[in-house]
Amino acid sequence: DDNLFYIRHKGSSNTKKCRVVCSAEEADSLFKEFHSSNIGAHFGQLKTRDAISQRYYWPGMSADIEKWVSQCTVCQKNKKDIKLKTDLKPIKVKTPFELVGMDLIGKLAKSDQENQYICVIIDYCTRWAQAYPLKSKSAAEVTQSILKFVYQFEVPKRILTDQGREFVNTINTEVCKMLGIKRSLCAPYHPQTNGLVERLNGTLQRALAKLVEDKPNTWDQYLDAVMFGLRTKKQLTTQFSPFYLMFGREAR
Numbered sequence: 001d002d003n004l005f006y007i008r009h010k011g012s013s014n015t016k017k018c019r020v021v022c023s024a025e026e027a028d029s030l031f032k033e034f035h036s037s038n039i040g041a042h043f044g045q046l047k048t049r050d051a052i053s054q055r056y057y058w059p060g061m062s063a064d065i066e067k068w069v070s071q072c073t074v075c076q077k078n079k080k081d082i083k084l085k086t087d088l089k090p091i092k093v094k095t096p097f098e099l100v101g102m103d104l105i106g107k108l109a110k111s112d113q114e115n116q117y118i119c120v121i122i123d124y125c126t127r128w129a130q131a132y133p134l135k136s137k138s139a140a141e142v143t144q145s146i147l148k149f150v151y152q153f154e155v156p157k158r159i160l161t162d163q164g165r166e167f168v169n170t171i172n173t174e175v176c177k178m179l180g181i182k183r184s185l186c187a188p189y190h191p192q193t194n195g196l197v198e199r200l201n202g203t204l205q206r207a208l209a210k211l212v213e214d215k216p217n218t219w220d221q222y223l224d225a226v227m228f229g230l231r232t233k234k235q236l237t238t239q240f241s242p243f244y245l246m247f248g249r250e251a252r
Contacts, residue, residue: 021058030056031068038225039232041207042078045069047233054250078210090237091124091196096246097156099124099184101197102146104137104166105205109216118223119145120204122197123156126245127235129200131227133220139169146175158182160194203230 021027034040035048043051049065058064069075093099101124106117115133119142122129130152132145146159159176161167163185176183186194204226211222231242232251243251 018053018055018057021056021061027058027061027064028068031065035065035069035072036074038211038222039229041222041226041229042072042075042210043203043207043229043233046236050234051232074210074213078206091160093125096125096128097123097154099158099160100149100156101160101194102167103161103194103197103201104134104142104164105201106134106137108219111217111220113220115220118204120197120200121145121149122200123242124196126242127196127238128231128242128246129227131204131223133223137164137166139166139171142166143172143175146172146181150179155179156181158184160184160186160197162186162194163188200230 021030030052031048032040034051035042040048040051045066048069049062052065053061091099100121102119102121104117104119108116108118110116111133113133114135117134117137119132119134120129121132130149132148134141134145149156159181161183168185173183175181207226207229208219208222211226212219228251231246234241238245241250
């Protein structure tokens with residue numbers, strides 16, 4: 001272990017063990033793994049740097065990553081101006097699954113599996129998110145996504161959605177009533193109320209666009225990898241990854 005060492009960030013009492021990267025070739029390989037792979041999903045400078053720095057170190061690492069991300073041809077090709085919305089007061093929660101936000105992405109290019117939508121559910125406490133590919137936005141399919149989430153984790157106390165018919169319908173209402181889930185609805189024409197899931201939607205769509213490039217019908221093949229990447233990246237608001245807040249450790 002002669003190439004392992006401990007680093008402590010200035011002003012912090014936290015110490016972590018990182019492996020020293022000894023060559024430019026290895027550093028370049030790591031950048032491709034953490035940025036350009038399906039899990040890396042061409043996320044930005046901060047997420048890429050945070051992911052690499054959890055495990056590796058080399059002198060000038062931050063500057064190198066900033067340069068490489070700015071020169072990434074896929075990122076530049078798919079770069080879009082991101083308009084920041086008016087800041088809203090954050091919704092305060094104390095425990096996981098106290099509140100989850102739910103929304104749909106689509107209509108997307110029909111995949112080989114005939115999927116055209118993504119049902120996204122995110123926990124407001126841990127920022128853990130799930131994304132389920134759907135063939136349609138019917139009440140039955142969308143409600144099935146809620147059941148999948150429940151079977152994987154637990155029954156959330158409250159679900160926040162917009163007032164679309166895919167969410168406000170007899171099937172959805174009855175299932176939530178049966179499970180004891182309270183419903184909250186965003187005001188019409190004001191989706192920012194569910195701002196956390198709206199931001200996730202944008203991040204997810206940009207990542208998928210960069211990975212599919214000229215094969216838009218393959219987006220659902222990348223969905224699980226992109227979601228794993230999102231769950232293992234540190235969030236600016238919590239300063240932890242959703243994975244850490246769910247399991248008490250970082251992913252291997």
